[in-house]
Structure formats: C-alpha cells, structure tokens
Amino acid sequence: MFKDYNMNQLVLPLDVEIKLQEHDIAFSIHQLVESIPTEAFAPFLQQTGCPAYHPRMMLKLILCGYTQSAFSGRRIEDLTKDSLRMMWLAQGYQPSYRTINRFRVHPLTKELLRQCFVQFRCQLVKEDLIAQEAIFIDGTKIEATANKFTFVWKRSIEKYEASLVEKSNQLYEELLQQQIIPAIEQEVETQLSITELKQVAEKLEEVVADYTERIEQSEKAQERKQLRSERKTPKQQWKQVNEWITRKQKYERDFAIFGKRNSYAKTDPDATFMRMKDDYMQNGQLKAGYNLQIATEGQYTLAYGIYANPTDTKTLIPFLDEIERRYFQLPQHIVADAGYGSEPNYEDVRNNRKCEPVIPYTHYRKEQSKKYQQDPFRTSNWMYDEELDTYICPYQQKVTFRYESTQEDKEGFQRTFRIYECEDCTGCPFREKCTKAQEGKSRKIKVNENWEQQKAYVRTKLSEAKAGTLYRQRKVDVEPVFGCLKANLGFTRFSVRGQSKVENEIGFALMAVNLRKYRWKRKSSSSSSFHTSKNRNHLMRFRFFVWTRTIYVPASLYVVVRINHIATLRTEFWYCPIGLPATFITFNICRLCCATFFTKLTFILCAT
Incomplete structure (x- = not known):
C-alpha cells in the first residue's frame, strides 16, 4: 500500500509560510529586522527612478542567505527561487545578484547592521539571556580576497x-x-x-x-x-x-x-599582511588579511570592529571607543586575554572609562611558576630598600638609583623609567648569568613604577573569586563564536575588497551566527505566544486546504481558482488544466483577521 500520490490532483498553492517549521530561523530574522525603526530606512528612499526593493526585504534575504552559508550574491539569488524561507521573506520577489551585491556593500547598510546588533542585544536583555555585567573581547585574523604575491x-x-x-x-x-x-x-x-x-x-x-x-x-x-x-x-x-x-x-x-x-x-590596499593560524602551506608565509575584534556575552556577538594592524594590543582602546559610540554603554568588567595587557590599556580602562580590567599581562602565567619565583637573577625577586632606594643583586652589591628616563612610543604614549646601576660588577662570579653588559660596565635596570603598580593591581584582581570566574568564563564565551563562524558557518575568507565593504560582510556573518544560536535556544525552550498564534492560524488554513482537496472535479471541467489577499491588495491566479469546459470558482481569503471564509461561490460553465 502506498501513500496517495497523484500529479493530476488540484492542489492550492497557499502561503509558503504554512510549510515553515514552528521555530524556523526565518521567523527570527523577520522579527529582528522588523524591530528596526522605520527612520533607519529613510536614507534609502528615492523620489525619482524605478521603485527600489524595500531595504527590509534585502536585509532579510542577505541575513537568511548567510545563515545558510551562502556568501555569494548568485547563490542568494538562487535561494530566492528554490528555498521556502527565502520565498516567504522575499514575498515573491526575486532580486538579481547584482542588486544583492550592491546592497550588501552599500555604505548606508552599515547603519542598518548597527541597528540589527543594537536591537538584537535589547531582545537578549528582555529575555534575560545576558547579565550585562561583563563583556568578553577577543580577536582573530580572516584572510582577505587578495593575491598573496601582491605585497x-x-x-x-x-x-x-x-x-x-x-x-x-x-x-x-x-x-x-x-x-x-x-x-x-x-x-x-x-x-x-x-x-x-x-x-x-x-x-x-x-x-x-x-x-x-x-x-x-x-x-x-x-x-x-x-x-x-x-x-x-x-x-x-x-x-x-x-x-x-x-x-x-x-x-x-x-x-x-x-x-x-x-x-x-596591491589588490586590496586596506588589507595588511599577517601571520594566519590556518597556514595551509606550512611555511609561515604571511597572507593579506584583517584583524577582527568582537565583544561577546552569552556566546552572542554584541559588537565588532575591523582593524588593519595584526596585534591585538593596540586595538583595545579604539574598539572600546567604537562600542561606546555606536553600540552600548560599557559594563563594569572588561575581560580579555593576555594579548591585551599593556600599560596604556590598563590606564585607559581604569582611569578614562572607570571600568575594571580583568586582563592578565603577558608574563602573568609565567610569574606564577615556582621556577620564576626562585630565579635569583630576576629583578622582581631582588631585595629592595625603600629608605635608600636601592636593590640588592645576587652578589650582594647595591644597585642604586641614577636618573629618570622618558620614552614615547609610536602612538604617543609616554613611559617614565627609573634607571638603577650596580656600584661595581668587577669580579662578580654571576656576571655571565646576570648581565650582558660589556666588560668594565656595570649592570643597569629600568623600573617603570606605574607599570609595576598596574601589574600588582591585576594580580590582586585576578586572585578574587568573581574576577577569576569571569576570566575562566572567557574561554567558553568568546572562543566558540569564532569556532561557529569559521567551522560551522564556513566563513574563512572575505569575498569583497576594501575595509568598509569588509565591515558590512563580517557584520552579516556575525549576525548570522547570532541568529543560528538564538534559534537553537528558542527551539529547545517552550514556544512563545507569537508562534502559538501563528500555529492556530496555520491550523485553520490547513483545514481549508484539506477541504478544498475533497471537492469533486469532473474530468470534463477546467478549474480556475482566484484568491484575493485583502491585506496586501494583490490578486493571484493558479490554473489546473483538466478538460475542455471550465468551472470558475472564487474564494476570498481575509488575512487581516487571520481567518478563512467564503464570500462568494459561483459555478459558470463555459464552452470552448
């Protein structure tokens, strides 16, 4: 016994929304984009020329395409023709790949993406999915679409x-x-x-x-x-x-x-040659790329930034400035790894932003080892006499203060060092292990008091239970986002050139990761009232659909079914050739009140 399969049976092609699953990702995309204020789309409006596609629809299509790992404009165009969720989001429209690509790299799209992240964070706060007590910052390098030999x-x-x-x-x-x-x-x-x-x-x-x-x-x-x-x-x-x-x-x-x-x-002047982790040639060759910085909480990306410098140390301050200017107010704790630990970063977070940096410095882990603490040639392990302002070296010689020195880096940050010099290194049996100074010269050490105070503050902060818990949470909060972006979503290389265009593309990719995770959590939890009402509407439409299939249609009739969507003021026609004469049937379906009823039923026999 087989299930009923008849290609000649009349089937009414109702709204494709009925065929979508209850927690389909298309509903999350639709809800997110619809939450963006209407004023954000005003710059796209033009009074002359051919009417353009609505920016809401274009934004939904590209986001949906990126959630399905479709990063090409042609691939997204194909999905609008054969994907149910894309058909529903496009509402029958099929924009070309050129239109999709132009919208994706448009300068005004950057503001829409910012609105997406802002509205998405508001939704997370409303549903208590994030605590807003800390943000976790990390970076990764993504290869640019540039020839590696055009350096x-x-x-x-x-x-x-x-x-x-x-x-x-x-x-x-x-x-x-x-x-x-x-x-x-x-x-x-x-x-x-x-x-x-x-x-x-x-x-x-x-x-x-x-x-x-x-x-x-x-x-x-x-x-x-x-x-x-x-x-x-x-x-x-x-x-x-x-x-x-x-x-x-x-x-x-x-x-x-x-x-x-x-x-x-040369092919992408905004890209910088960096050392990537995924070195497929296994020779340490530098490749053109961008440094992506993200701020996460609850494994959701709340803000992002693209930078051309390969090191993370110099990206923290401009990234925090961008977060405060474009996204949200900084929480109490700023959590990052040791790659962000530096004197200007600590000073900026503590003094300028009045936040607590949960950021270890480079040698923090090394200083915790027993070998480091017992090394007599480490200046941090030397005895210090505060009254005489002198250090005592392993040979029990005094290392006295000589003068102060100020150094300024490329960014304009000034550091003040106190220079100490040993009184006499002549005849020292530990000279080869203690210093690399030439014969006849004594060892000098530089002490940055401000930096030492900041390191002491960080050591005290990381020893606290709450700060230690936040720092341990960093690994399971920000790192999975990069794993989902590169491994699950498959986004390992940009497809556009120029930093402004790259910012738009990575914004779509990161929001796609957010929506996939949000949809998974929503699917595992109970259904919302919004989706429950939609299911009730779907059930009524499904009953109407089953009833119409039971109508007996003689083989000698030609059936034309017209459905008038009152809500959208649009008329659609479907034809089912069965015979020579025809029966004309009219159904009016009102979508405003979410109900289905008949307003007129007429049979007209037509001779051919």
Whole structure:
C-alpha cells in the first residue's frame, strides 16, 4: 500500500509560510529586522527612478542567505527561487545578484547592521539571556580576497626612496658644477621634492631643445655629429629625472596607503599582511588579511570592529571607543586575554572609562611558576630598600638609583623609567648569568613604577573569586563564536575588497551566527505566544486546504481558482488544466483577521 500520490490532483498553492517549521530561523530574522525603526530606512528612499526593493526585504534575504552559508550574491539569488524561507521573506520577489551585491556593500547598510546588533542585544536583555555585567573581547585574523604575491613592504619602499634621494642629490650637484642648470631654491636641504625635480627636468628639457635646434640649423655633418654627442648626456639625464618623478609620486602614494602599517596588498590596499593560524602551506608565509575584534556575552556577538594592524594590543582602546559610540554603554568588567595587557590599556580602562580590567599581562602565567619565583637573577625577586632606594643583586652589591628616563612610543604614549646601576660588577662570579653588559660596565635596570603598580593591581584582581570566574568564563564565551563562524558557518575568507565593504560582510556573518544560536535556544525552550498564534492560524488554513482537496472535479471541467489577499491588495491566479469546459470558482481569503471564509461561490460553465 502506498501513500496517495497523484500529479493530476488540484492542489492550492497557499502561503509558503504554512510549510515553515514552528521555530524556523526565518521567523527570527523577520522579527529582528522588523524591530528596526522605520527612520533607519529613510536614507534609502528615492523620489525619482524605478521603485527600489524595500531595504527590509534585502536585509532579510542577505541575513537568511548567510545563515545558510551562502556568501555569494548568485547563490542568494538562487535561494530566492528554490528555498521556502527565502520565498516567504522575499514575498515573491526575486532580486538579481547584482542588486544583492550592491546592497550588501552599500555604505548606508552599515547603519542598518548597527541597528540589527543594537536591537538584537535589547531582545537578549528582555529575555534575560545576558547579565550585562561583563563583556568578553577577543580577536582573530580572516584572510582577505587578495593575491598573496601582491605585497608591498614599507621597509623596501623606504630603502628605494633613500636610494632615489641619494642619486637625485648627486645628479643635482653635478649639474650645478657643470653649470648646465641654475640653482633652485630647496624647501628641504636633504632632498629634492617632486616640484623641484620637475623644475630640474624643465631646465634639462630646455638644454636638450637648444641642442636640437642647433643641430637642425647646422649644415656641417661633423658639427651635427658633435652636437648630437653633446646632447646625449643631458637627454639621458632628462629621461632619468622624469623616471625619478614617477617613482617618487608612487612612493608618496605608498606611504599614504601605509599609514601606521608596515605592508599592504596591491589588490586590496586596506588589507595588511599577517601571520594566519590556518597556514595551509606550512611555511609561515604571511597572507593579506584583517584583524577582527568582537565583544561577546552569552556566546552572542554584541559588537565588532575591523582593524588593519595584526596585534591585538593596540586595538583595545579604539574598539572600546567604537562600542561606546555606536553600540552600548560599557559594563563594569572588561575581560580579555593576555594579548591585551599593556600599560596604556590598563590606564585607559581604569582611569578614562572607570571600568575594571580583568586582563592578565603577558608574563602573568609565567610569574606564577615556582621556577620564576626562585630565579635569583630576576629583578622582581631582588631585595629592595625603600629608605635608600636601592636593590640588592645576587652578589650582594647595591644597585642604586641614577636618573629618570622618558620614552614615547609610536602612538604617543609616554613611559617614565627609573634607571638603577650596580656600584661595581668587577669580579662578580654571576656576571655571565646576570648581565650582558660589556666588560668594565656595570649592570643597569629600568623600573617603570606605574607599570609595576598596574601589574600588582591585576594580580590582586585576578586572585578574587568573581574576577577569576569571569576570566575562566572567557574561554567558553568568546572562543566558540569564532569556532561557529569559521567551522560551522564556513566563513574563512572575505569575498569583497576594501575595509568598509569588509565591515558590512563580517557584520552579516556575525549576525548570522547570532541568529543560528538564538534559534537553537528558542527551539529547545517552550514556544512563545507569537508562534502559538501563528500555529492556530496555520491550523485553520490547513483545514481549508484539506477541504478544498475533497471537492469533486469532473474530468470534463477546467478549474480556475482566484484568491484575493485583502491585506496586501494583490490578486493571484493558479490554473489546473483538466478538460475542455471550465468551472470558475472564487474564494476570498481575509488575512487581516487571520481567518478563512467564503464570500462568494459561483459555478459558470463555459464552452470552448
């Protein structure tokens, strides 16, 4: 016995929402996007031209595509034709892949993504899924869509520019000595600028033009030959100067692209060459990529940022600034790993933001070991006399204070060091283990009192029960997000170029991870009242659907079914060819009151 299967039976194609599961991810996407205020979509509105697709629909389609690991515009376009959830979200529309790609990288889409994260966090707070007492920060590197052999290194450009400056200065001095060109007023004595090189090229061009004119006027072959020989050198110099001008312009563009970075890719100038964890070539080769920073709680991404520098230490302060400016107010505890522990980071979190950093410094774990604490050559283990302000070395010599030194890094942060020097290291049996100073020089140590106080604060904070619990929770809160993003979702490489476009794409990917996890939790919990009412509506529609299938349709009739959606003011037609004559049946289905009823039933026999 088989289940009923008949391709000639009339089946009414009702709303595809009926076929979606109760806790389908499409409902979560729909609820999230609908919670965004209408004012956020106002910049997309245009008064002229062809009416555009609604930004709510486009946002839903791309989010739904990313939850299904469809990161290509063509793949998302295909899903709108064969995926039930995509058909429901699109409501019958089928935007092309070009439209999808343009919307995905549009500058205004960044604000919609920000609204998504803000509204999603509000929903988490409303359902008590996050406690709002701490955020967990971590970073990972994602490969850019750039050729790995299109690198440009800052050191190489500096080397080539220095060689160009040396050659141009040498040529300028030779031209002055030979009195070929007059002296030029230089803005910088050490090198010629592009404007000054252009002036040198103009003078050389005039010299070459003068030789050319004399050659054309001369009637003697020997004289013309001599003039051409004399013109050869300034002509070569003129070509060389023009080449230097082109190269110097290129170097200036390179330095403008570099900024504070040390490299960039030609195919994606915003990407920086970094060392990735997934080294498939197993040779430690650097690849163009971006540094992704996220702030999570409850394994949900609440904020994110894209940065070009490969180290996490210098990304904490700008990332916290972005969180406060665009997402939400910082909670009491900022939790991160040892890669973020530095003096400027501690000072910024404690003094400027009035938060508690639960962030160990680099050697925190190492200092807890017994071997480190018993090492006599570690300056932290030396005895200190506060009255005399001296340290006692392992050879029982006094290491006294000499002077203070201030150092400033590339970011402009100043550190003050107190320099101590041993009174006499002569004849010390521990000299080789204690210091690398040359013979005749004593050992010097640098002490940063501010840094030592911050490390003492961190050690005390991490020894507390609550802070220790939060730091242990960091591993199970922020790390799974990266695992879901790369392993489960399959997002391991960007498909767009440029930092602004990359920010939009990673925003879609991270929100897709959030929605997948949120849907899984909602599915495991009890159904909400919203979905219960939808199920009741679906049940009524299903009864109507079963009743219509039981209508007897003679083989000699041609049935046309028209359903008028009053809520959307749209009429749809379905045709089922059965025979020559036809029966015309009209059903009106009102979706405003979530009920199904007949308003008119008419049979019309038509002859063909």
